[in-house]
Amino acid sequence: MITEQGVKEFLHQGGYIADDAIATAVFLALRMEKPILIEGPPGVGKTGLAKALSASLDFPLVRLQCYEGIDEGKALYDWEYGKQLLYTQLLRTQLDSYLSVSADLREAVERLSSEESLFFSRNFLVQRPILRSFLSEKRSLLLIDEIDRSDDEFEALLLECLSEFQISIPELGVIEATRRPLTILTSNGTRMISDALRRRCLYLYIGYPELDREIAIVRAKFPDLCESLARQMVEFLRKARELNLRKPPSVSETLDWAQVLSILKASQLTPEIVANTVGVIAKHQTDLQKVTDLAVRELG
Amino acid sequence: MERIIARFVGELRDCGIRVSPGESLDAVQALALTGIRGRRSTRQLLRLTLVKNVHDMPVFDAAFNRFFSRFQFPPEGDIPGLMDAAIVSMEGEFSTMNLVESHHDDEEPGPLLKLDSQIDPEDLQELKSLTEIDPDDSDGNEIVVQIKGHRELAKAPRPSRRFVQNPLTIDLSQGLPQERGIVFTAEEQASMQDVVSRMMLRLRKDMKRIKNNQNRGKLHVIKTIQKNYRHDMVPFQVALRRKRREKPRLLVLCDVSFSVSHAARFMLLLLHTLHNQLLDVRSFIFNRQLAEITDLLANLPVNELMRTIDEGDIVDLDENSSYGQVLLDFKKRFLENLRGRPAVIILGDARNNYDEAQDWVLEEIREKSRYMLWLTPEEREIWRRGDCVIDTYGAYCDKVEVVKTVEDLSLVVEDLLLDMYADQAHPLEKKRQREKEAENEQLDYRGYYSRGATVASEPAFDPSGRSHW
Structure with missing residues (x-):
């Protein structure tokens, strides 16, 4: 079982000198499985903390760099349209024979719709960083970097992921995280982050060190x-x-x-x-x- | 422990920090995980879970010191015992508070002094215990803070803090030390930032809609193909070329004479924050002379600018303000090269010191501008008293508004921005706007300016607790 002192030591081994506040925050985030929101001036080691943690805890680092206009297709998941199209092309002959046994159009549609879920299955799902970290077999470290660069809509999108560690995909239902990743959000404070997001996180301010x-x-x-x-x-x-x-x-x-x-x-x-x-x-x-x-x- | 945390959270809320029940649960959970191991670590823990904003941290530290000044954190955790001791001491504190309050009701002038001088041995014990606080606590002189806290308990019950209910209102009537010049505190700047960022949030949604409508132009073939690649080139989604859109222009004339300086400084701060985000602002200040401060606003820190204005380096503050002179001056120097039909905002009380009104200049400005708005900090009832010529000026303006708080100000500016954006909007949007206006016109606005003398224009009681200039 990790203690706060332990956190400090293994961070030190990873080349990151943490103070008490940082160690406590990391310890709580590990135990309470809550995300940490780190704010502070640029260059004080917000991203560095995530990297050091990932190295010393041996959690694979999944990094999501935010920018203006980032959306769920870039952050959560996307459908592989090209692959879906290719499969329909390839399976066309198969489909003919599959549907030829049906007597009329209505039955053919029914048969086809029973197989519809094939095309919206995990085979065709592209995992973007957040989903990838949720489904990773090992506990991972999800770094959502510079969240203040994204728009409010994206922030709202994150709320479900960060509080429940699940993603709702309309075609598939709710996908829950197999292992809740240690989540770190960083912000340079160029834009005020909504209270709703702050509420879901532990808040750590890293200033210039002593x-x-x-x-x-x-x-x-x-x-x-x-x-x-x-x-x-x-x-x-x-x-x-x-x-x-x-x-x-x-x-x-x-x-x-x-x-x-x-x-x-x-x-x-x-x-x-x-x-x-x-x-x-x-x-x-x-x-x-x-x-x-x-x-x-x-x-x- | 839950009770203590709950009370502490209550205390924080009193200090204006918004803490949700979820966060207090987190705090309890976190404390259960680590146990209570000393003042520093507990404070860190509570700060991590309860405070979600840098600006709140000093407030939190003060509240923490005040609240937990009553019992010692043992170096090692005997938690159940500690809890008992804490609860007992908490009860004690609350009963003394009640006692103080009831005391206060009986006799008004005395109690403060009395309480301070009547120190019984128990209090002395307490004072002694205050000195024993962890010396490497990084907050400087804690004893002072705590004694201050102690005194505060002896004061009259605090009025419920306005931040709890209406966190956006900045109290404009307080904190204006005239003799020290106008300096914005960090808090004021932060609340202005808050007001502006909320305003931006509200605006952004409407702007996006309006902008989308504006963008309707010709088909952008390349983008359409790129966008529909995933649909096997079947153009489900269409991308259109953008029309060129320019920032709305705004021209602000701000009276900085003593009578309206409070309003003016917040107006300037608001513009300073807004400038370049949404607007192309040209700002002028005047008293008897007129001066453009657009470049100064852009380049100087706002406090420095205020100081410069305050020392009379830009316009002479000792003169009486003369609107007529200023208008003439404006016409002479700036009216000729006024471009792009800006919206004009004039902030001032229109107290002309019995000079010529020269209101015909306003007519000319009106012709060159898209929209003209007059903001005055004075109540409508006193408009007709003394040397106020707002009736004359108001006739040329599209609107005359009374603004009393920063919130009012931001609402007015927000409305204006929406109007301006809608002005460049798609025909459909314009049609909607026209319909809205037609609706408004059905209300009777005749005698708008003279009516104020008889009908109370402001509600007598303002439930939102806004402050007044």
Whole structure:
């Protein structure tokens, strides 16, 4: 039986440094079989959490990237029209002989309609991510990424799937999940997500990590980066986040920068190094200047 | 445990956080799974299950600290004992609350002071226990928070929070510290976001329908073939070419003089939020001078803009407002290159300080615009008093509306948007619109502007609990 501490440890082994809130959320999601809705600024490891979980729990990852205009045909299931057509073509001769025994048209229709379900059976069903994760034999991890990019209609469509873990297909009836997947929804908050969806999920907000955790994250990814540099760099980035930048550097930027610094074999931050590598942490022209200024102020 | 959670959920609802029964069930279930192991983890657990919005988190933390300040979380779980202790202490708290309230009924001025000064040993014990709270709790100075909570209990019973019933209303009469200048709190901005996003939701449905009708053009052959591939090229579904559609234009003239500044700032905030989503807005502010702030709205953070306006950098705020001057100025500088028949909204109380009304300019603006709307924050009864020339101006407008809350404002703007979209709509849609108008015309609108003096235009009691400017 997994405990919260256990969650933290196996995430750590998977290279993801979780804090208490994240560990508790994952633990509850595993035990209560409820989806987690993760919000937070971009690049703090929302999708990363799902990937790390999938790797360390050995749940196959089923990922659904949301976009404007996504619909059930792309997310839940679809019928394979081409295959259905092909089969009717191929079976045409078979059908003739099958129907020739019937005396009149009425009987032929009856005979045919008794076989109708053949064409709307699972043979012709294309499994899209959600259905695939529901029918997966192993418990899977369903990642519904950037749900805020989809439209409201799609959100409404998800309600049934997320609360009951079932999908209603008019031709087939209700399909229930064989193993309820561990479901993670992520959102960058570009659009308000409806309360109905929020109610069905555990809500986890991942913000920028605390100093020690961020250092631990850097150290976990780049063990050969020396401790003092990691600390110096994380402290610098934390100050940069307070600069009111258009795109504040996130954890992903921290990691990119750590990689750059370890490639450059830097041993200490200097204004020159920051000026040379500023493109890794600042992503807007106006931000570049602010960050280099900060470097001169803080490190010069 | 269920009882405590239920009460805590009640407390959260009082604070304006919407918690559904399903969520409280989740909380109970989650607590049963992990057990109670300390303050931090319990708070985390409750926050995960009960709070579904980042903005609610500080409120939740405060409520948690207030509610659970009465008993200690033991380092290790002796759950049944803890439950008993908790229930007892909860009962205690509620009885003291009742006592305070009844106390309050008897004598009005005294009780606050008295309660604060009459600290008996039990209270001292309590205060001591407050200091023993988990030191690495990340919320800063908890004791202050809790003492504040304690004081609040001693106050008069809280009026039921408006958020519970009407979460969209922003109280416009409060939180306007004039001397500190106009600054929007995060809360105000968030509620505005809320109002706007709801408005967008409502609008989007209608827009989609109208747009679909608008899109009827010629057959788009390639798209039709692509769409019907699955039907073996039998064109069941037809794709049509889109017609080019432009964003509706809107022109806003906003009076920022002291008498209407509250209304103006919310109007500006609303436009700021709406701009570029649906509309092409040109905004002007005026007092005695007129200035265009479209670019400023687009580029400056809204608080900074408010400060700039407030310091009189754009238009001189010390002058008396003069609508006549402004209209003349507008005609001179902007009317000539007004394009695309915009809808015009003028926000102001039309108090002209006994200047020339120059209402003939409105006539000219009217000719160049699609629709003209005058919004005033004043009640209809006082329109004819003093220097108000709204009767003169109102005659040129399609509509004069009284707006009192942000909700009113958003409804008015929403109606306007729908009108504008419908204006470019398919003939069928237009026909429907005309029929609707014909229906409305059967109502008698004669004497619309003068009637207000005798007939109370606003209901005396507003059950939705809306606030007033």
